Amino acid sequence: MVWGWQIAWYLxxxxxxxxxxLTSLVASRxxxxxxxxxxxxxxxxxxxxAFGTALLVIDLGMGRREPWRLVYLYTNWTSPMTWGTWILTxxxxxxxxxxxxVTDTMGGRWERYVAPVRxxxxxxxGALKVIAGVLALSTAIYxxxxxxxxxxxxxxxxxxxxxxxxxxxxxxGLSAAVLGGYVLARRRGVVxxxxxxxxxxxxxxxxxxxALLAWLGVGSASLAGNASVKLLVSGDLAPVFWIGLVLxxxxxxxxxxxxxxxxxxxxxxxxxxxxxxxxxGGLALRYLVLLAAVPVLVGPAL
Numbered sequence: 001m002v003w004g005w006q007i008a009w010y011l012x013x014x015x016x017x018x019x020x021x022l023t024s025l026v027a028s029r030x031x032x033x034x035x036x037x038x039x040x041x042x043x044x045x046x047x048x049x050a051f052g053t054a055l056l057v058i059d060l061g062m063g064r065r066e067p068w069r070l071v072y073l074y075t076n077w078t079s080p081m082t083w084g085t086w087i088l089t090x091x092x093x094x095x096x097x098x099x100x101x102v103t104d105t106m107g108g109r110w111e112r113y114v115a116p117v118r119x120x121x122x123x124x125x126g127a128l129k130v131i132a133g134v135l136a137l138s139t140a141i142y143x144x145x146x147x148x149x150x151x152x153x154x155x156x157x158x159x160x161x162x163x164x165x166x167x168x169x170x171x172x173g174l175s176a177a178v179l180g181g182y183v184l185a186r187r188r189g190v191v192x193x194x195x196x197x198x199x200x201x202x203x204x205x206x207x208x209x210x211a212l213l214a215w216l217g218v219g220s221a222s223l224a225g226n227a228s229v230k231l232l233v234s235g236d237l238a239p240v241f242w243i244g245l246v247l248x249x250x251x252x253x254x255x256x257x258x259x260x261x262x263x264x265x266x267x268x269x270x271x272x273x274x275x276x277x278x279x280x281g282g283l284a285l286r287y288l289v290l291l292a293a294v295p296v297l298v299g300p301a302l
Contacts (some may be wrong), residue, residue: 143163216233
């Protein structure tokens with residue numbers, strides 16, 4: 001594995017946080033009955049991306065040994081890493097401010113410190129939502145762009161990888177927001193209708209599966225890319241690919257959401273199991289993408 005496990009979690013949490021923000025924004029337009037999903041998505045987004053970014057910094061090494069060198073990540077404007085650094089630097093505080101704007105008071109001694117900021121955020125809720133939406137979309141796409149740039153990994157060097165990661169980010173973010181919203185609804189003693197969200201998730205997972213197949217098809221065109229695809233579908237990574245990603249992360253959740261939709265919202269346990277499966281599949285996807293990357297020599301041999 002060229003990248004450490006921290007990168008897989010960074011890619012997963014970055015996409016999840018971005019998708020949770022976008023889910024929160026959609027829920028805010030869907031009516032007050034989904035306010036718990038709006039609040040849960042907004043609350044989860046900032047911490048998820050911040051923790052993922054911390055793992056990225058640790059994996060870079062200089063974050064531990066020479067932290068002052070991190071400033072160079074902001075100055076190389078031709079590097080996708082610099083673009084991502086700025087996106088993450090802006091998104092994390094905006095996501096936290098967006099959460100303050102759409103959530104209730106915290107209560108206790110902490111609220112007196114947060115209250116002045118919350119009041120300002122609530123007055124600028126509209127602007128915060130627009131900025132958070134743009135940065136969330138950028139974050140979701142960037143996690144795929146970061147890996148697709150190096151030509152030395154043919155399977156990754158594809159425009160379809162950012163598309164796959166974007167759809168997966170929307171899916172995992174939706175799952176995180178729905179699960180968080182469900183917990184919040186139970187604490188408040190209200191009933192959360194998961195029916196509409198299950199229908200949305202069916203469509204997202206079908207698109208994700210199609211993007212996955214297209215990415216694998218295009219990636220198999222080269223010799224090294226074909227070796228990567230074989231590693232996934234019939235090699236050492238096949239059990240994780242078929243069981244962890246395809247079955248638990250895609251097919252299983254679709255079946256769960258279809259049954260829940262057919263029962264018109266009377267299958268909450270199935271829907272929640274489907275949401276958990278989507279999260280597991282999203283993490284498995286990032287690990288598999290990194291583990292299956294077979295490098296090739298680019299440029300003249302020495």
